[in-house]
Amino acid sequence: MLRTVNRIVLGLLGLVLLLGGGPVLAVGLGAKPPSWWVYDGRKDVLLSVADRQRWRDEGWWWPVVIAALAVLVLLALWWLVAQFRRRRVTEVLVDTGDGEGARLRGRALESVLVGGAEAVDGVERAGVVLTGRRSAPRARAKLTLSPHAVPGEALYRFGADALAQAKNSAGLASLPAEVRLRAAKHGAERVS
Template sequence: MSPLLRTVNRVLLGLAGLLLICGGGAVLAAGLGLSVPSWWPWHGGDDVLLGAADRVRRRDEDWWWPAVIAALAAAVVLALWWLLAQARRARLAEVLVDSGDGEGALLRGRALETALADEAAALGGVARARVALTGRRDAPRAAVWLLLEPHATPHEALGRLTDEALAHARDSAGLAALPAEVRLGAVGHRPERVS
């Protein structure tokens, strides 16, 4: 997901959440008999959402209630789709490998992630490494997390990751490029008393 879409998604989720919290809070306040603004349509626990006059007003129009139900059903389906889109994994399931015959082959994304993480963890000064592939299967991107040993130099570890592990992964998969975002951390350990 691009940064712009991610930002739009977060803004829309925030606005929907704020609207639901404010509306639900106002309905709850009115139902409990607390003070609500004068423009609020419901003022007590005995008020109903649709009064008898509102329910029978459109009785002669056959299209009205099916249209309301269809709109509400569409809103529920859209909300469920949005919820499932939030839970969807952003990891790449497979990578398209150039097999040299013009056809290509598919490599499991987890296999490439594991190979890249193992090679990165074997680099000097790296305690642990994790890798996640994102993007499209013909243009993957790598998100790499390196946990460095206390004696490691971040510049050297990043250089070796780029020149060795990422280059090997890119070449073995036959990719033109393998852009990567690397996050570095340091192993924390307790200080020892020296006598």
């Protein structure tokens, strides 16, 4: 949903800037404006002094301006917070076969995946976060590999062992995963 909101907001913002700024830029660069355009040439202003001060003495003007700006600021803050918020799956729906189903805590499944990942030879530390929907979770894993690890083998073992076991035990049709590998920092070895 956030991607859709981002695309709509950016599309509308781009459209407003294009429709508002494009003709102004064209006239400013010397293009001949159409007869219905709000100003005539390069030396003309968009809003005259009379237009800018028309509503100043009305009692409702400033509260409406302040309220509109406050709403815009709140929407911008909501959008900014939504960019950095990661949605974690709090529970996973497990099909028990009896029609009722069960709920598995997301943190429990994450800890099982972490334990399975750290049991793989060559993985020093692991971190797993479940995202997506509770009926179709997705795993995002960060594996820190030891210096002697073979990345391809560690990735294969994680997928074949830990990920497959978690998928089967939760009764999920699939458990897609995004895995990021990182090498552990280690000191230089001395050869004597």
